[in-house]
Amino acid sequence: MDEAMDNLLDLPSMVDKYHSLMPLEEMQSASDEVPSAALGVRSTVLKGINMDDGGAYALRRIDGRQVLPTGELLGSSNSTMHRWGKVQHPGIVPLRRVFVSRDLEESSALYFAYEYVAAAVTVESAYLSPSPGTSPAQTQLSCSEALLWSFACQLTSVLRALHTSGLAAYPGALHPSKVLLISRSRIALGSGGLPQILAREDGSTTDTSHQLPVLMGGDLAAAGLLLLTLACGPGCSMPSLSLMARHYSADMVQLVGTLLEAGTPGGIREVGEVMHLLADHLMVEMDQVHLYSDAVQRELSKEVENGRLLRLLIKLGQINERPDLDRDASWSETGDRYLLKLFRDWVFHRSTDTGTPDLEWGNIVEALNKLDAGVPEKILLMSRDEMSMLVVSYRDLKRCMETVYSELQMKAQTQAQQAQAQAQQAHGPQPGMHTGHHRR
Template sequence: MSDTLREDLQRRSEALYSTTPIPNINLMAFRSLPEEVHKYHSLVPLEGTDKERRTSFMGCTSLVYRAVNKETGDIVTLRRIEGFRLTNETAFAPVDKWNSLRHPNIAHLREAFTTRAFGDYSLVFVYDYYPSAQTLYSTHLAPPDPSVLAALHSAHAHSQSSPQSSRQRHYRKNNNGRGAGSSSSLNLPGNGLGVGEPAGPIEEKTLWSYVVQIVSAMKEAHDKGLALRVLDATKVLVVGKNRIRINCCGVFDVLGYEHRLSVEAQKYEDVQALARLIVALCTRGQLNIATQAQQTKDAITRTYSPDVWELIFFLAQPQQRPLTVDKILERLGNRVLMEMNAAQGYSDQLEGELMGELENGRLVRLMSKLGFINERPDFSHEPRWSETGDRYIIGLFRDYVFHQVDETGNPVVNLTHVITCLNKLDAGIDEKIMLVSRDEQTCFVVSYKELKLCIDSAFGELARRR
């Protein structure tokens, strides 16, 4: 498995089970969280608890927690709307529609419920949990944290004065091509910028990937009679390399149920929101197309191809008839094919990685069988069971694989030899090897096929006596 993929998966695994509060958490508020809410327990905040850091929905602030479903063991995300008292149970009707919608670019809404477990009237939405996910805002638009900048500047100054650190930076650059130890690539939380780096524009390839994924999600929702209503940089999650999921779907449908717009009006607002989101990503949120159209056009055409501005203008201009998602897809054309090709290429890459892990699994199972058999002290009232019959040959094979020595008596530590032998054994090929006892008085010439039969027979004997 590649180092990049391994690190990413390990980071996600750590995020799944970490109980350490994130920065900007009010520890008193964290400790006062209820032990259980509805059927969920082990709540851990995922966002800062300071009021200015909370996400707002129609004037209502929200907090996000990771939690565990006590019935299934699933790890989920709880989005709690504070101080909201639901007066009409029919407002939950959209939740069922969103629950039935499954799309690779939409965070799945599982359920919603009201609770007083937090000491107030709260409305809670339950979504699938995506470990290590960041919003588009924190990934591309958020300014660097000054405290983090200061710490990294200090670390960088120290590394510049250390020859050993310089050598380490050079070594890492040769390994991953990014110069991971250099100041220009020290990663900051959120925006991925280096120390002192100005915020650079999002790459056009990445931008088009985001647009295609959002339009795909929009089409799925619109075809089901729903609207996303959350196309904002703070509501779209980056869950992998250029992979996004639209978060918080269904929240506005419930909160604004009493004063809801027509579905057509909501769909139109999705299109306008997409145009605003593209402009925000291209200009780092510094320009507004509604009031600064010419400045926006100039800024975008300086950095991106004409296709980007043409799409924005197409989305934002007034239409005699409401613009449909199908029309947008026609406009995207080749970009959709490019995204599909990239997705299939990445799928091939992951399948290749998975094949390697599949081989590892086979070898682990084989070594586990050998571990069960070799040097077992007693079985079925036979103290020397593992040293007689076929098991004796299995023990000699263990020595052949792991206990070889060179002409000076030093152990041969050759992983290639080990893996090659185990692969041949797992395949059960006809190739023969000579196994010699430790006193060199006895030898056997056996094939890997015969050895495999011996191991399966011995392991089967153990398994039958459970």
């Protein structure tokens, strides 16, 4: 906790146009030049809020002492960002901006602003970092085979989208510390495009037709290494297929072995070959996606209904028991407003036959839905003193509510215009305005 607080105190109030900075990983000291295992250079990740759009972004800073932020590098970085921006894929966190700033550590450095994914963690921290007091053997099977098949399908889909667009992910983007776990079973590349930029500091922005097949093979091998590392689990310094075979099926071991040999003589070279090996599991993955989509649609439909009823409740709340309007203290107690007040009591203040409050939500939802639809069904409303009873339909009540609410809106608009006119009179005519006749 003390170390985290120290990191916050060391941060500036702004970096370029980003404020409310917060470290997303343990920050290194300025004197520590240990490079990232994935990127080969020292980097820092911060969360910042963009003052232009109010959005949250993950800002990855590349140490300016290890990578000099030249104009050529900035230009090639922006070109690569635009190329990656054309690949719209749920497994790639979008890179939105590249800029240079010297607000942190008082030295110019290159920054990459990615969309911030709330609650995301790296697969390294989720599956490869043993929990305190837990032995590696106890946490070795934290990544189940079903989950590993899902990860394999997702990685294949990402690489297919990149390779068909003439791009390569580069092994650094497939390192466990750069792949994000964005939900219970979904992963995404969190540093897409960055390894390519760092690997091409000469200013070139595209890979040649000769290089691309080699890079594609490297991507497949890196995906295989990622799956192997996850399968062997935390505490395993030397992941191997033999160790993996103790806990996973022969089909999974064969897939990983095939990926590891990608790009070598006799090995696979294209992502399409991997898709043939994953055919059955791709179908399972698609079924799971549709099931999840159906569940989300059901929840969304509930929220739509909730929003519709909320609008009704707000309108009724602004009409009922209003102290006064136009200096009429009995405004909400007369005419259509009185009917709406009795309806409110009938819906929310019911009692059972024994006199206890009726707290059944179903009756309330049913009554509000009928009011919203304006059905012709009639109900009996009783005054609070039980001296009078009124028979009225939901259709009539809906008409009353719309009429009264329109009255409120018109009154609010009129008062706002009057207040604006009074303010203009109080401040006098504005400069440049003609207030009288011109003298001849």
